[in-house]
Amino acid sequence: MRGYGGRVAHDGPPAAPPPVPPSGPAVPSSASSPAPSARALLPLVVPSLAVGVASALVLLGVSAVADRLEHVLWQSLPDALGIGRYSALWMIVTLTATGLAVGIAVRLVPGHAGPDPATTGLIDAPLPARVVPGLLLVTGLALAGGVSLGPENPITAANVALVYWLGRRAAPRAPVALWPALAAAGTIGALFGTPVAAALILSESLAAGQGQGPSQGKGQGKGQGQGQGVGSGPGPRGSLWDKLFGPLIAAGAGGLTTVLVSHPTFDLGLPPYPGTGWGDLAAALVIAPVAAALGMAVVYAFPHVHAFFRSLPLLRHPVPALTAGGLVLGLLGTLGGQLTLFKGLAEVKTLAADPEGWSAGSFALMTVVKLAALTTAAACGFRGGRIFPAVFAGAALGLCAHALVPAVQPSLGVVCAVLGVLLAITRHGWLSLFTAAVLAADTTILPLLCVAALPAWLLVTGRPHMRLHDDGTPAR
Incomplete structure (x- = not known):
């Protein structure tokens, strides 16, 4: 049996599934077979x-x-x-x-x-x-x-x-x-x-x-x-x-x-997007790469935080490691406020409902705290996904950009920042673009998002992922 932090520990013979042949996700065939018919x-x-x-x-x-x-x-x-x-x-x-x-x-x-x-x-x-x-x-x-x-x-x-x-x-x-x-x-x-x-x-x-x-x-x-x-x-x-x-x-x-x-909805209720101007293009080309760079900072920090929770003798086992992680998350919550807790989907709607309700400093603090909480939770052993917390962090960063430069439309700032953070943390280009677009509920912003995604992708492609090999080294 291997201990906590490795592969699944088995009490008997491994129950791993049999090898999967190189087939597609639905219908098996060889490379030379014809396209499947409706009957198939x-x-x-x-x-x-x-x-x-x-x-x-x-x-x-x-x-x-x-x-x-x-x-x-x-x-x-x-x-x-x-x-x-x-x-x-x-x-x-x-x-x-x-x-x-x-x-x-x-x-x-x-x-x-x-x-x-x-x-x-x-x-x-x-x-x-x-x-x-x-x-x-x-x-x-x-x-x-x-x-x-x-x-x-x-x-x-x-x-x-x-x-x-x-x-x-x-x-x-x-x-x-x-x-x-x-x-x-x-x-x-x-x-x-x-x-x-x-x-x-x-x-x-x-x-x-x-x-x-x-x-x-x-x-x-x-x-x-x-x-x-x-x-x-x-x-x-x-x-x-x-x-x-x-x-x-x-x-x-x-x-x-x-x-x-x-009856779920991803529409944040942001102010309507008034249409794309030259200033919006400039803002998008700045916000998305900055958000991606911030996300990459989390990615680079992740193996070090994970190593910390595995380096101390008392933290090598799940009970002390997760208890210590929970304590850190509680301290971060006191710093960032209650909106930085939980997965973030309901909380991000609270932020978006009042883009003028917080200062630029408050938005920046929530962004940093949420990313730190995401990194800690994923590194210490909590089971969970990273998409929804990343959306919250991106939304807070986008509203921070609006608070710093009022000419930046709240909708534009949010979707571009969410796009950049998701690209860095998930490395799913299409999913990041889709998620950012549905937050604004306005298809006119899609061309701008597609352009903003390109410089952000150049920052993240070929770099480590927020995922580790069994030996603790980052996957690429």
């Missing part, structure tokens, strides 16, 4: 729909339980004790206790809630199914406790593991790459309430993984960026729609389920 694609419809709906229900279920626990921790309990809900004392106590609870869970649950989260991405090879209950438990605790991470990484990993395990038993003759791709697509569609995000991520994986099969085992810590590891391969001949037919159905079903049940 139709059998994917029912399982894709089922996987998409189930993936969304897992996400919604964990979120609902976390919301209830959050209400108890941050409202009912402090009210009963006569303590301010977001007082400095309560933030420190609650986040430290959250770290302790998550550390104990990681230490005790089967499989230790999966591998070290610093070595994982948004989509990885399937984990053993027995890891899933513990992974969902620690994810819910972190979400409720105010940790600055989102649900996307662990929920995707849990759904991929469950669907792979069930799919291989229900349809053993189906291509092994089918089930992880459907689960990943369904979960991403549910997270964003639209299949577009899933299509963009999977198309990037297809483009980046021509001729390579999905990563297995060691590849979890050594892939190139988030999103590598499932569905990367040449796939069937034919159009991209043929290759993504099943995953798009799963993503659509997942997104529609989320929309019908919880």
Whole structure:
């Protein structure tokens, strides 16, 4: 058995999935086979729909339980004790206790809630199914406790593991790459309430993984960026729609389920964008690269923070490491205020609702604190994703630019800064562009975003990712 911080520890023989041949995310074929016909694609419809709906229900279920626990921790309990809900004392106590609870869970649950989260991405090879209950438990605790991470990484990993395990038993003759791709697509569609995000991520994986099969085992810590590891391969001949037919159905079903049940929206309610002028172009070409540079500072700091939590003898195990991480997060919360807690999606809407409500210094402080909290949480062992906290940090930075230079439109500042931070932290170009665009809910800003993305991408491409190999070195 390997200890905390390595791969998944097994009590018996490894339960790793069998090697996955270099097939596409949905339909198997050799490089010389013809494009699939409608008759070949139709059998994917029912399982894709089922996987998409189930993936969304897992996400919604964990979120609902976390919301209830959050209400108890941050409202009912402090009210009963006569303590301010977001007082400095309560933030420190609650986040430290959250770290302790998550550390104990990681230490005790089967499989230790999966591998070290610093070595994982948004989509990885399937984990053993027995890891899933513990992974969902620690994810819910972190979400409720105010940790600055989102649900996307662990929920995707849990759904991929469950669907792979069930799919291989229900349809053993189906291509092994089918089930992880459907689960990943369904979960991403549910997270964003639209299949577009899933299509963009999977198309990037297809483009980046021509001729390579999905990563297995060691590849979890050594892939190139988030999103590598499932569905990367040449796939069937034919159009991209043929290759993504099943995953798009799963993503659509997942997104529609989320929309019908919880009615999510990414529209921040920012002031309407008045249209692009020459000054807007200049501002975008400055804000996006600056935001990307700030995000890269986090990326470069990440392995050092991770090494710190593994260097001290008492912090090499999950309980002390996560307790210490929770304490640091509580101290950061007292510095940045309650808006810098949690995953950041609800909090960013509070910022955007009043762009004039804080000074440039306050926005800058929230940006730095949120990025520091994201780095700490991801490095000390909390399970969670980085997209939503990065959106908050980018939004705060964009509003800081507006506060410093009022001529910069709030909408322009927010979307360009979010774009830059996401490019640095996720290294998903299309997803970053899509996320930034939907925040403004105005398609006229898209051409400007596409231009602003280019200098920002030059700053991040070819550089280390916010993801580590098993030995602690950054992945590229």
